[in-house]
Amino acid sequence: MTFRQFAFNNVLRNKRLYVAYFLSSMFTVMVFFTFAIFAFHPTFSDGSVNQNALLGMAVAGGIIYVFSFFFVLYSMSSFLQSRKKEFGLLMMLGASNRQIRLMVFLENILIGFFATIGGILIGLVFAKAILLVAENVLIISESLDFYFPTFAIVVTFSSFFVLFFCISIFVSFILRTNKLIDLIRGDKQSKGEPKASITLSILAALLIIAGYGTALYVQGVQVVFAMIPVILVVTLGTYLLFTQLSVYVIHRLKNNKTVFWRKTNMLLFSDLSFRMKDNARTFFMVAIISTVAFSAIGALYGFHSLITKGGKDSDLYTYQYIPWLEDREEVVKEDVRKMNAILQEDKVETKMEALELTYFEPTEEVGEALIVRASDYNRFASLNKENELNPGEHEFIVVKQNGVGMMQGLGASEDLMEATIELDNGQEVKPSNVIESAVLPNDSYYVVNDNIYEQLGSPVRTDWSVVWKAKEGQPDQKLIEAGRKLTEQLEDKAYSVDYQLYEINKMYGPILFIGLFIGIVFFVSAGSFLYFRLFTDLEEEKRKFRSIAKIGLTQTELNKVINRQVAILFFSPIVVALIHGSVALTALSHMFHYDLTIESTFVLGSFALIQVIYFFIVRFFYVKQVKRRVF
Numbered sequence: 001m002t003f004r005q006f007a008f009n010n011v012l013r014n015k016r017l018y019v020a021y022f023l024s025s026m027f028t029v030m031v032f033f034t035f036a037i038f039a040f041h042p043t044f045s046d047g048s049v050n051q052n053a054l055l056g057m058a059v060a061g062g063i064i065y066v067f068s069f070f071f072v073l074y075s076m077s078s079f080l081q082s083r084k085k086e087f088g089l090l091m092m093l094g095a096s097n098r099q100i101r102l103m104v105f106l107e108n109i110l111i112g113f114f115a116t117i118g119g120i121l122i123g124l125v126f127a128k129a130i131l132l133v134a135e136n137v138l139i140i141s142e143s144l145d146f147y148f149p150t151f152a153i154v155v156t157f158s159s160f161f162v163l164f165f166c167i168s169i170f171v172s173f174i175l176r177t178n179k180l181i182d183l184i185r186g187d188k189q190s191k192g193e194p195k196a197s198i199t200l201s202i203l204a205a206l207l208i209i210a211g212y213g214t215a216l217y218v219q220g221v222q223v224v225f226a227m228i229p230v231i232l233v234v235t236l237g238t239y240l241l242f243t244q245l246s247v248y249v250i251h252r253l254k255n256n257k258t259v260f261w262r263k264t265n266m267l268l269f270s271d272l273s274f275r276m277k278d279n280a281r282t283f284f285m286v287a288i289i290s291t292v293a294f295s296a297i298g299a300l301y302g303f304h305s306l307i308t309k310g311g312k313d314s315d316l317y318t319y320q321y322i323p324w325l326e327d328r329e330e331v332v333k334e335d336v337r338k339m340n341a342i343l344q345e346d347k348v349e350t351k352m353e354a355l356e357l358t359y360f361e362p363t364e365e366v367g368e369a370l371i372v373r374a375s376d377y378n379r380f381a382s383l384n385k386e387n388e389l390n391p392g393e394h395e396f397i398v399v400k401q402n403g404v405g406m407m408q409g410l411g412a413s414e415d416l417m418e419a420t421i422e423l424d425n426g427q428e429v430k431p432s433n434v435i436e437s438a439v440l441p442n443d444s445y446y447v448v449n450d451n452i453y454e455q456l457g458s459p460v461r462t463d464w465s466v467v468w469k470a471k472e473g474q475p476d477q478k479l480i481e482a483g484r485k486l487t488e489q490l491e492d493k494a495y496s497v498d499y500q501l502y503e504i505n506k507m508y509g510p511i512l513f514i515g516l517f518i519g520i521v522f523f524v525s526a527g528s529f530l531y532f533r534l535f536t537d538l539e540e541e542k543r544k545f546r547s548i549a550k551i552g553l554t555q556t557e558l559n560k561v562i563n564r565q566v567a568i569l570f571f572s573p574i575v576v577a578l579i580h581g582s583v584a585l586t587a588l589s590h591m592f593h594y595d596l597t598i599e600s601t602f603v604l605g606s607f608a609l610i611q612v613i614y615f616f617i618v619r620f621f622y623v624k625q626v627k628r629r630v631f
Helices: 003-013 015-039 051-082 084-092 097-125 127-137 150-174 180-184 198-217 222-255 265-314 329-345 374-383 413-418 476-493 497-536 538-549 555-592 597-630
Strands: 319-321 350-360 369-373 396-401 433-437 444-448 461-470 494-496
Touching (some): 015 097, 051 150, 051 497, 084 097, 097 127, 097 150, 222 555, 319 329, 319 476, 369 374, 374 444, 374 461, 413 444, 476 494
Parallel strands (some): 396 433
């Protein structure tokens, strides 16, 4: 058997440990290859289609490539740590340090080569499906037909071959073989029970509480200024949580005889106490990476919901005409005629309402204010089946534009409410109440009784508001196309909510699509870190449980202990990350004054469900491996 065959067989014999590394690497190659398929698609060759998407995918590909370097490097360090005894046996058989380094180099090159080939092949298999998804998510008018991505294959293969080659050289260069006795006894030597500082444990709790409190307290633009300090404080608190506070809690539980001596808790807490030194940094890294993934995807999804839902809620009308201030009545009538002709040509069924807006100057404090007859307001309200207003004699009702998030009315509603209006007969009237409504596309205004309106005198200026409400059940594409024609032919005088949302989705789709991919890559990598940590200590766990089984440990008790151990390993950092993510998304909702509960629950719940499924799969194989050795 040649040395290369020896390295190849080593990989096969350790396939259980290498499979997570191999699959995760293959997944990152597939994602990178998917971006390459998009970037080099013939549809984009003329440079006219969604250049923002191409730029975003290029940046995302770079992020994934850089992250892959550190991910593979960490993976290799986990493998080498678990193979100390193997290196010791090889040295006993006469292997030199140079040969061990060469073996590690060849193994990593072999895994990297097949992971790259596998990622490209899987990308090719699902290329058409991914292109169809991208065509709809990115809102591309041209069809993204399947093509054989020769250039994308070359770029992906060469990029990741260089990556694995450089890491293989780096790892083999820094690899150090310790004394033979230390290598042989490496996994049997006690690592020592970690010590916890009460001061640092209290500091960890205070830092996290302070970070959470600040994030949940600030509102609006203050969230931006508090973001960096909160991130630093919570990150430091998270590190101390796993390295100090968790160890301190385990010590307290061990000292509680009622808890420690209950059934199999002795095995659980004793094992956690000795393994926490190694697991703490892994927990911290997984928690931070997962938090970044949760927060990024939740923020992107929430911001998209804010824009689209806010636009729909604040714009009750399908089309609006907004004349320029200098436009005369003849110009307005001609523009309205053009808009009606376009809608009729595109066979869009609508109902139109028009209103001449009159602005008065009731007091010097308020300045110019829009005052609307109740009858005119109710005409527009009936168009949308909204509640009508019927102000009494000498009653002024302040109407504030409603909406969500940034779309909320930010007009001078408070100033209007505090003003006292003087009528022509000298009588002074105080506004009665404020309501929120989107019936008229204006920020804040008064609605008054028709009789009172006649006593207001002459307006300081007039304007026009013309709106169209489309009949329900018409295809969205028809409404969008008509909106496009109106916007092009009347410039910024015509406004179509459906067309504007279409343009927003067209611009935002690539960001959401790319952010989702990057977030998934981060989350999969975090799960792989946990897998490495679990199976690194598998041989030691087998010996431990085999010894305990000799003194009466049953299969039921074994299952119980292993389930708790694996659950703590898998869910401790994820639970912390879910809490971090929920606080971050709550702060984001405070920033935009928009409730992100539904979006946050969907994103965080989806990732939690994925982690639960991953836990059951890994636990099944882990228990199977342990039982095979113990019973």
